[in-house]
Amino acid sequence: MTPDVATIEKEKQQNTNGARPEGAQSGETKELTGAEIFVRTLEDVGVDTVFGYPGGAVLPIYDHLYQKSGFTHYLIRHEQGGTHAADGYARATGKPGVVLVTSGPGGTNTVTGIATANMDSVPMVVFTGQVPSGMIGNDAFQEADIIGITRPITKHSYLVKDVNELETVIHEAFHIANSGRPGPVVVDLPKDMVKTTGTYRGSGKVKIPGYKPVTRGHHSQIAKAAKMLSEAERPLIYAGGGVNLGDAASELTELVEKTNIPITTTLMGLGGFPETRSQSLGMLGMHGTWYANMAITECDVLLAVGARFDDRVTGRLDGFSQKSKKIHIDIDPSCISKNVEVEVPIVGNVKEVLPELTRMADAPQIDNWWSTINQWKEEHPLKVPYSEDEITPQYMIEKISEVTRGEALMVADVGQHQMWLAQHYKFNHPRSMLSSGGLGTMGYGFPAAMGAAIGKPDRTVFCVTGDGGFQMTAFELATAVQYKVPVKVAILNNGWLGMVRQWQELFYEERYAHTHLESSNPDFVKLAESYGAAGFRAKTPAEMEEVLEKAMEINDRPVIMDFHVTKDENCYPMVPAGAALDEMVEGEE
Amino acid sequence: MEQTAVETSTKKHTISVYVKNNFNALSRIVGLFSGRGFDIDSISFGQGQEPGMARITITTHGDEQIIEQITKQLHKVVDVLKVQDLTYDAFVERELALIKVNAPKASRSEIMQIVNVFRAKIIDISPESMTVEATGSQDKVNAALGMLKQFGIVEVARTGSVALKREFHGQT
Ligand SMILES: Cc1ncc(C[n+]2csc(CCOP(=O)(O)OP(=O)(O)O)c2C)c(N)n1
Numbered sequence: 110m111t112p113d114v115a116t117i118e119k120e121k122q123q124n125t126n127g128a129r130p131e132g133a134q135s136g137e138t139k140e141l142t143g144a145e146i147f148v149r150t151l152e153d154v155g156v157d158t159v160f161g162y163p164g165g166a167v168l169p170i171y172d173h174l175y176q177k178s179g180f181t182h183y184l185i186r187h188e189q190g191g192t193h194a195a196d197g198y199a200r201a202t203g204k205p206g207v208v209l210v211t212s213g214p215g216g217t218n219t220v221t222g223i224a225t226a227n228m229d230s231v232p233m234v235v236f237t238g239q240v241p242s243g244m245i246g247n248d249a250f251q252e253a254d255i256i257g258i259t260r261p262i263t264k265h266s267y268l269v270k271d272v273n274e275l276e277t278v279i280h281e282a283f284h285i286a287n288s289g290r291p292g293p294v295v296v297d298l299p300k301d302m303v304k305t306t307g308t309y310r311g312s313g314k315v316k317i318p319g320y321k322p323v324t325r326g327h328h329s330q331i332a333k334a335a336k337m338l339s340e341a342e343r344p345l346i347y348a349g350g351g352v353n354l355g356d357a358a359s360e361l362t363e364l365v366e367k368t369n370i371p372i373t374t375t376l377m378g379l380g381g382f383p384e385t386r387s388q389s390l391g392m393l394g395m396h397g398t399w400y401a402n403m404a405i406t407e408c409d410v411l412l413a414v415g416a417r418f419d420d421r422v423t424g425r426l427d428g429f430s431q432k433s434k435k436i437h438i439d440i441d442p443s444c445i446s447k448n449v450e451v452e453v454p455i456v457g458n459v460k461e462v463l464p465e466l467t468r469m470a471d472a473p474q475i476d477n478w479w480s481t482i483n484q485w486k487e488e489h490p491l492k493v494p495y496s497e498d499e500i501t502p503q504y505m506i507e508k509i510s511e512v513t514r515g516e517a518l519m520v521a522d523v524g525q526h527q528m529w530l531a532q533h534y535k536f537n538h539p540r541s542m543l544s545s546g547g548l549g550t551m552g553y554g555f556p557a558a559m560g561a562a563i564g565k566p567d568r569t570v571f572c573v574t575g576d577g578g579f580q581m582t583a584f585e586l587a588t589a590v591q592y593k594v595p596v597k598v599a600i601l602n603n604g605w606l607g608m609v610r611q612w613q614e615l616f617y618e619e620r621y622a623h624t625h626l627e628s629s630n631p632d633f634v635k636l637a638e639s640y641g642a643a644g645f646r647a648k649t650p651a652e653m654e655e656v657l658e659k660a661m662e663i664n665d666r667p668v669i670m671d672f673h674v675t676k677d678e679n680c681y682p683m684v685p686a687g688a689a690l691d692e693m694v695e696g697e698e
Numbered sequence: 699m700e701q702t703a704v705e706t707s708t709k710k711h712t713i714s715v716y717v718k719n720n721f722n723a724l725s726r727i728v729g730l731f732s733g734r735g736f737d738i739d740s741i742s743f744g745q746g747q748e749p750g751m752a753r754i755t756i757t758t759h760g761d762e763q764i765i766e767q768i769t770k771q772l773h774k775v776v777d778v779l780k781v782q783d784l785t786y787d788a789f790v791e792r793e794l795a796l797i798k799v800n801a802p803k804a805s806r807s808e809i810m811q812i813v814n815v816f817r818a819k820i821i822d823i824s825p826e827s828m829t830v831e832a833t834g835s836q837d838k839v840n841a842a843l844g845m846l847k848q849f850g851i852v853e854v855a856r857t858g859s860v861a862l863k864r865e866f867h868g869q870t
Contacts, residue, residue, distance in 0.1 A: 319777055
């Protein structure tokens with residue numbers, strides 16, 4: 110056994126964490142139908158929001174919901190929308206997202222949302238109806254092997270085979286989804302399991318023998334890391350989504366405040382450190398800032414916190430941060446040394462490891478390093494082109510940042526707008542930038558923003574999307590209108606599948622195959638109005654400012670803002686695929 | 699990415715996994731290999747010492763980094779209780795093969811001699827064929843099969859290897 114694996118094995122045994130989901134401990138034993146047990150147990154686990162869509166296989170549950178339940182059920186308009194909404198709800202609140210759908214097509218429609226959540230470690234429990242136990246395997250009407258289909262994209266899954274197990278299964282599902290490295294769990298419910306009666310015990314004990322996520326980091330490893338940081342000449346912190354997921358933003362900020370080490374974040378890590386502070390270098394990677402990518406190339410000690418060395422971050426691996434010794438804190442041991450060999454691995458929860466590291470680390474002598482970085486910052490700032498007659502996308506994001514004073518909860522779709530949002534919005538709070546980072550799912554933005562707004566009714570929620578991505582899940586407008594969810598949707602309408610157009614321009618000699626949308630785009634204002642939402646259009650910066658102001662006033666329904674922007678703007682800096690980070694291209698002129 | 703000289707450091711590994719015996723666990727483990735492009739050379743699955751448990755023995759190959767990923771990923775499967783890469787320990791390993799071989803009267807005694815040498819067993823006989831049970835390391839089973847080839851093999855069924863860590867290391 111490699112020493113690394115031996116350590117994990119040992120820590121697995123030591124960390125008999127008694128964590129169990131909050132549950133009623135009434136101890137009452139009752140005969141209830143599966144549907145009743147289902148609803149009672151969700152309440153016991155503390156679920157207050159369910160995104161669902163009915164069908165034959167889950168009718169007994171829906172029939173029970175007709176009478177009463179302690180949670181709110183939101184009828185989404187497509188099961189993909191439901192999983193993205195639950196995902197947005199989970200990322201915004203930190204509580205697991207819950208989805209209830211029927212068998213067959215109901216289940217298969219959730220696949221993209223489950224895969225999206227899985228790649229970004231989002232806690233989610235998806236309940237799928239299933240044909241009655243006796244018919245499984247017979248190609249019955251609306252049968253699909255949903256456990257099989259979703260196996261590679263879930264953290265774990267259950268097929269309920271005995272109604273008396275239902276309660277325990279639900280408790281386990283929530284515990285697994287929400288602990289360790291979080292992720293989606295599927296629970297498949299054959300119709301007879303929710304129809305027949307079984308025992309409800311009202312006890313929430315969870316005991317899963319093989320499952321004991323590591324939380325505390327190894328003390329001597331942390332000490333080694335602290336020493337390396339204190340003695341470094343050119344240290345850098347690279348923080349990822351683990352900081353947001355692990356609610357460790359304040360712990361991270363304390364480390365940076367004490368040591369004054371520069372920090373860059375991944376797309377998923379945005380908001381994990383306030384970008385208005387001087388130590389922030391913004392985002393790194395394919396569309397990261399010039400100075401962040403140079404800093405990671407030149408640093409001598411690199412501390413990776415809850416980040417997984419994704420290829421969109423590292424660029425060409427053999428050109429990635431060659432001069433540095435690396436420290437990696439991650440809750441998932443399989444993420445360590447997967448892509449990049451690290452000197453000091455620390456397996457643990459960032460929220461627990463960081464304070465210990467901060468206590469032991471001293472501020473290194475890095476004045477020279479800072480003057481180099483500040484010079485890079487000055488010579489290679491992010492550019493915001495401006496014109497009076499045209500809305501440039503970068504300016505649009507800057508304006509949204511200004512109007513919301515960096516306080517809004519921003520949800521991105523996928524494309525150029527996503528990168529411009531990441532670059533030009535000043536994120537100051539954790540869980541304030543939701544984005545499909547790992548899977549890059551177009552269509553994620555709008556339903557996820559709706560879920561986030563449902564979970565965080567006190568926050569202004571913006572969705573920045575493209576004319577392409579918005580159309581992939583625009584039908585959820587009906588849901589947002591029905592439940593009066595005041596999501597503000599800014600469509601960066603460039604008439605193209607912009608990000609793909611950019612690649613075609615740069616790498617395929619301007620052969621724009623099937624990326625032009627303008628001639629077939631709907632009238633987004635009329636689309637919004639036909640659903641009962643508010644719709645506005647702007648073609649100049651002045652109009653845009655007016656529209657933004659109007660949108661900020663509307664709080665009882667979704668608002669669609671159709672912003673016509675410069676058609677052929679490209680997103681820079683850019684590290685071409687297969688290049689090293691210091692080979693980034695800065696722009697046209 | 700360019701593949702360079704990975705071949706040279708590739709090594710055979712025998713990994714023993716103790717797991718909750720349910721339909722999902724085995725599929726997850728196999729899926730983990732196919733989904734991540736890891737190789738399975740052989741796999742065997744059988745009931746464990748406790749009810750409801752199973753032991754899976756997987757032989758695979760790869761460089762250090764790949765094997766480390768495999769063990770770490772196996773650890774992540776919720777139903778997995780224990781993962782042991784036996785390669786770093788002394789361990790006992792066995793494979794079983796049932797070999798049906800052409801055996802007209804004239805070649806029977808020679809086949810029986812070979813079977814004896816390999817400490818194998820004849821477990822079925824018909825006028826035209828014999829079925830031999832051979833157990834041992836993969837090499838030994840290969841060798842037995844090699845010797846029987848000359849008579850004409852009709853069918854072979856082989857298990858993957860099963861393995862346990864060796865506890866007794868002798869006097870030191
Ligand atoms: C479901 C899905 N299909 C295809 C892609 C590939 N893709 C990435 S970005 C992009 C274009 C996005 O266009 P748009 O939504 O208009 O945003 P823009 O890039 O113009 O800001 C495409 C097609 C994807 N990420 N997801």
